[in-house]
Amino acid sequence: MPSLPRRSLLTGLAAAALPWDLALAQAPGGTLRVGMTAGAVPLPNGAPDQGAEGHRFMGITLYDQLVEWDLTRADGPAVLRPGLAESWRVDPADSKRWIFTLREGVTFHDGKPLTADDIVFSFDRILKQDAPHYDPRGAANVRVRVPTTVRWSAPDPRTFVLETNVADSTIPYGVSWIGIVHQAAWEAAGRNWDSYLPRAVGTGPWKLESFQIRERAVLVRNPDHWNSARIPKLERVILVPLPEANTRVAALRSNQVDFIEAPPPDAVPSLRQAGFQIVTNQYPHNWTWQLATAEGSPWRDARLRRAANYAVDRKAMKEMLGGLMEEGAGMLPAGDPWNPATSFKYAFNLDAARRLMQETGYGPRNPLRTKVGISTSGSGQMQPMPMNEALQQMLKEIGIEVSFEVFDWNTLLSIWREGWRAPSNRGIHAINISFTAIDPFTALIRFLRSDLTPPAGNNWGGFADPEYDALIARILQEFDPAAQTRLVAELHAKVVEDALFLFVAHDLNPRAMSRRVQGFVQARSWFQDLTPVSMRG
Numbered sequence: 001m002p003s004l005p006r007r008s009l010l011t012g013l014a015a016a017a018l019p020w021d022l023a024l025a026q027a028p029g030g031t032l033r034v035g036m037t038a039g040a041v042p043l044p045n046g047a048p049d050q051g052a053e054g055h056r057f058m059g060i061t062l063y064d065q066l067v068e069w070d071l072t073r074a075d076g077p078a079v080l081r082p083g084l085a086e087s088w089r090v091d092p093a094d095s096k097r098w099i100f101t102l103r104e105g106v107t108f109h110d111g112k113p114l115t116a117d118d119i120v121f122s123f124d125r126i127l128k129q130d131a132p133h134y135d136p137r138g139a140a141n142v143r144v145r146v147p148t149t150v151r152w153s154a155p156d157p158r159t160f161v162l163e164t165n166v167a168d169s170t171i172p173y174g175v176s177w178i179g180i181v182h183q184a185a186w187e188a189a190g191r192n193w194d195s196y197l198p199r200a201v202g203t204g205p206w207k208l209e210s211f212q213i214r215e216r217a218v219l220v221r222n223p224d225h226w227n228s229a230r231i232p233k234l235e236r237v238i239l240v241p242l243p244e245a246n247t248r249v250a251a252l253r254s255n256q257v258d259f260i261e262a263p264p265p266d267a268v269p270s271l272r273q274a275g276f277q278i279v280t281n282q283y284p285h286n287w288t289w290q291l292a293t294a295e296g297s298p299w300r301d302a303r304l305r306r307a308a309n310y311a312v313d314r315k316a317m318k319e320m321l322g323g324l325m326e327e328g329a330g331m332l333p334a335g336d337p338w339n340p341a342t343s344f345k346y347a348f349n350l351d352a353a354r355r356l357m358q359e360t361g362y363g364p365r366n367p368l369r370t371k372v373g374i375s376t377s378g379s380g381q382m383q384p385m386p387m388n389e390a391l392q393q394m395l396k397e398i399g400i401e402v403s404f405e406v407f408d409w410n411t412l413l414s415i416w417r418e419g420w421r422a423p424s425n426r427g428i429h430a431i432n433i434s435f436t437a438i439d440p441f442t443a444l445i446r447f448l449r450s451d452l453t454p455p456a457g458n459n460w461g462g463f464a465d466p467e468y469d470a471l472i473a474r475i476l477q478e479f480d481p482a483a484q485t486r487l488v489a490e491l492h493a494k495v496v497e498d499a500l501f502l503f504v505a506h507d508l509n510p511r512a513m514s515r516r517v518q519g520f521v522q523a524r525s526w527f528q529d530l531t532p533v534s535m536r537g
Contacts, residue, residue: 030234030235030535031235031238031535032234032238032258032259032517032533032535033240034057034238034239034240034257034258035240035248035252035257035259035261036053036057036240036241036242036261037243037262037378037379037381037409038050038054038241038243038377038378038379039241039377039408040214040241040410041058041213041215041217041239042057042058043137043197044062044200044217045137045179045193045200046059046062046122046178046181047059047137047142047179048141048179050410050413051413052436052526054141054379055177055526056379056527056528058239059179059527060204060529061204062179062202062207063181063204064106064179064180064202064203064204065083065084065180066083066084066119066160066176066178066180067080067081067082067083067175067176068080068082068083069081069525071521071528071529072523072529073521073524074281074523076524077284077524078524078525080173084102084106084114084119085100085101085102085103086102086103088172095167095477095479096163098161098163098172099159100160102160104158105226106203106226107224107226108201108202109202109203109222110184112184114182114203115157116156116157117183118181118182119160119180120154122178122180122181123162123178125139126139127152133186133191137193142178144452144457144458145175145177145442146171146174146175146177148164148165148168148476149162149163149164149174150164162175166473166477168476169477169478169479169484170439170441170445173438173439173440174441180202181201182202185199185200197211197213198210198211203225203226204222204225205221205222205225205230205232206219206220206221206222207219207220208220209236216240218236218238219237219239220236221236231531232531232533233533234530234535237530240257242257242260243377243408243409244376244377245262245377246267248260248262249264249271249512252271252513253274255514258513258517259512259513259514259517259520260511260512261511262382262383263278263510263511263512264383265320265321265322265323265324265383265510267512268322268324268510268512269322271512275515276513276515277512277515278510278511279512280324280508280511280522281524282333282508282524283524283525284332284336284437284438284443284526285434285436285506285507286331286332286501286503286505286506287325287328287434287505287506288328288331288435288502288503289372289391289431290430290431290447290460291429291501292420292428292430292460292461293461293463294461294463297429297461298370299429299430302499303356304356304362304368305498305500307353308400309346309499310346310348310350311348311353311394311400312328312346312391312502312503314327314328314504315327317387318505320390321382321387324382324510325382325505326505326506326508327505328504328505328506329341330344330503331435331443331444331492331496332437332443332492333506337485338443338489338492339489339492339496341493344496344503345497346496350398354398354399357400362400364397364398365399366399367399367401368400369401369403370401370403370429371404371405371426371430372388372402372429372430372431372432373412373416373426373430373432374388374405374412375406375408375409375412375432376407376409377409378413378434379526380434380507381432381433382507384432388404391502391504392404405425405428412433415431416433417454417455417458418455419453419454419455419460419462420460420461422454430461431461443488444488444491444492444495445472446458447459447460447500448491448495448500449468449469450463450465450466450468450469463500467494471487474487515536516535517533517536518533518534518535519533519534520533
């Protein structure tokens, strides 16, 4: 195949000047300046936009959740641990009823105590559409995480009860996305969620000092956080949206920021040579095209989906990215408990791809034409433009002509939540959104269950199969971890066999930072804890 092009990148700040002089932002107690991939600062509302990057920088910083992730290790997968709930359990008399025992002695940033009523308020605002405090924007970001939830209440000051319409063993994962907000703070903001944004109040280890959505957010240390191990060492964190990859690099080189997400691969060797730290780690990530499989989509034919997967030269993609990826092996990396296969079914094989294309009547002389929705940047999107251009070239080899509809990251997420037939999707048949694979629901179920088409969930392409629905029901009803793992592995094997996605890559989550940044632990997670970080003088 022809050589893959590297996309030319900007070499200075002239093309995208930073919004203020970050070089002047250092404070005596230590300030960490972060260049994000997002095109805007994530919303500080407890249910942030901008995908997992939004949750990473605005969700788990300003807020706590009932259940949180343990991000203290780099040598093993992140696991759930107690947050604002000291413990949780399924009611032994009713498997559709979860009981959370709330932590005592927690205070909000304004000094007011956390109450069970605040927990109910926080769930109302995303799930109860007739509530006066319902927040459509926040709901759009997180309601899909807990689609089986039907009722919730606080029967006493230390108990929160959540009820589902079916037995659902994934609920603890789902509630880890829901930040607990202070009802009195919303009321003080005029009972208006837009007015609340610059004066957001949570219980998290960081407080909001200022918020300008297109420029920056400034977070300051919360010395009174209930978990003494998570009281930040820094005084401040400044979050800056820098969606263009080489602008992030230039900002780091010129001491405008200290820490950047997703440095472009061709900049990594020179950054290392210049003394910057490059940190990577495996994490539950996949970079795919989600394919529409409903009536009317060309991807409804499994032979075409398999042919496209055979045509992807993942080794060449890895070389193009300077080794900063693992070759796509499904929705999870090879060797994961949910993907125990020792080899990938669709290893690069142009002959197999061409045979399948010929069976369908397509080929270079009679190409299949399809359109894909992509972004220019975004959380977990790696290097979306050069990667998608490489795929376009690979698929052309077998007679699939790809055109792109290009969106900014937040818009791509918004149209994804509306489904492939919505006018906002502009006739696309596939969509490139990198996915978290941290639990059975986010890794697989939300894309596959027939009743989770938008707006109920993330089954963007209208997939429906009774066998999948039956297997998913068994997973949700299984509370034994080992038995559930076997069922999820069975589901994953079906997804690979049916080639429901174009499987491309698993990111290694690269970050680049100044040598002054100390104490950062790159967890094997989409989320990272900034509280242990300090700045060397």
